[in-house]
Amino acid sequence: MQHRREYHIVILGAGGVGKSCLTSQFVHNEWIEYYDPTIEDVYRKVIDVDGRSCILEILDTAGTEQFTAMREIYMKAGQGFLLVYSITSLSTLTELSDLRDQILRIKEADSVPLVIVGNKSDLEEDRAVRRDRAIMLSQKWGRVPFYETSARKRQNVDEVFLDLCRQMMRADVGGSGSGGGAGGGGPSEKVAQTPRKKRRFCVIL
Numbered sequence: 023m024q025h026r027r028e029y030h031i032v033i034l035g036a037g038g039v040g041k042s043c044l045t046s047q048f049v050h051n052e053w054i055e056y057y058d059p060t061i062e063d064v065y066r067k068v069i070d071v072d073g074r075s076c077i078l079e080i081l082d083t084a085g086t087e088q089f090t091a092m093r094e095i096y097m098k099a100g101q102g103f104l105l106v107y108s109i110t111s112l113s114t115l116t117e118l119s120d121l122r123d124q125i126l127r128i129k130e131a132d133s134v135p136l137v138i139v140g141n142k143s144d145l146e147e148d149r150a151v152r153r154d155r156a157i158m159l160s161q162k163w164g165r166v167p168f169y170e171t172s173a174r175k176r177q178n179v180d181e182v183f184l185d186l187c188r189q190m191m192r193a194d195v196g197g198s199g200s201g202g203g204a205g206g207g208g209p210s211e212k213v214a215q216t217p218r219k220k221r222r223f224c225v226i227l
């Protein structure tokens with residue numbers, strides 16, 4: 023039987039850019055309309071990439087500062103990273119540089135498998151980030167792949183995960199993947215979830 027590689031993906035980006043929606047569309051083909059800030063969710067999915075079956079463990083992280091204490095730990099464990107911004111907010115793109123710097127520092131590497139994802143492309147009328155802004159960033163980082171996606175319309179969702187998988191597979195050619203074993207049950211499932219907490223804000227009138 024074919025030995026399945028397992029790869030660890032970490033999804034990073036500011037709060038509300040659509041990390042959970044992208045993950046939900048990829049893993050379950052489901053659209054989530056409401057906004058429920060994530061603390062940390064882990065999913066597993068078996069996919070076929072160019073005829074090779076592999077297991078993805080996908081960590082959907084908290085964009086909100088108050089939940090970022092675990093960042094260093096999961097950056098160290100991650101093998102591939104989706105850096106997500108929203109095309110409706112320029113600051114969410116500029117924030118990605120700090121995240122990439124942190125990843126490279128923690129992994130003590132010059133480059134890692136990574137994709138820049140400009141989500142909410144269906145909101146063209148609210149666009150605040152031109153494509154060429156993200157393309158410039160991609161070139162600055164050594165031609166890192168860049169996609170615009172719409173989790174709402176499920177556009178380019180599979181493509182970003184597949185691109186990242188191919189990069190991780192290439193990086194893994196030396197055989198340093200985290201091993202096989204087709205454990206984990208069915209082809210797609212949520213394996214762990216820390217309790218979700220809604221943030222409450224105090225409004226001073």
Ligand SMILES: Nc1nc2c(ncn2[C@@H]2O[C@H](COP(=O)(O)OP(=O)(O)OP(=O)(O)O)[C@@H](O)[C@H]2O)c(=O)[nH]1
Pocket residue numbers: 035036037038039040041042043044054055056057058059060061083084085086141142143144145171172173174175
């Ligand atoms: N129009 C549109 N809305 C989206 C899209 N993706 C996400 N949203 C909406 O944006 C809001 C936030 O989405 P989430 O996926 O929860 O964002 P997140 O990045 O996981 O947020 P945190 O958990 O706080 O880090 C939700 O109301 C979604 O419905 C998209 O592609 N298009």
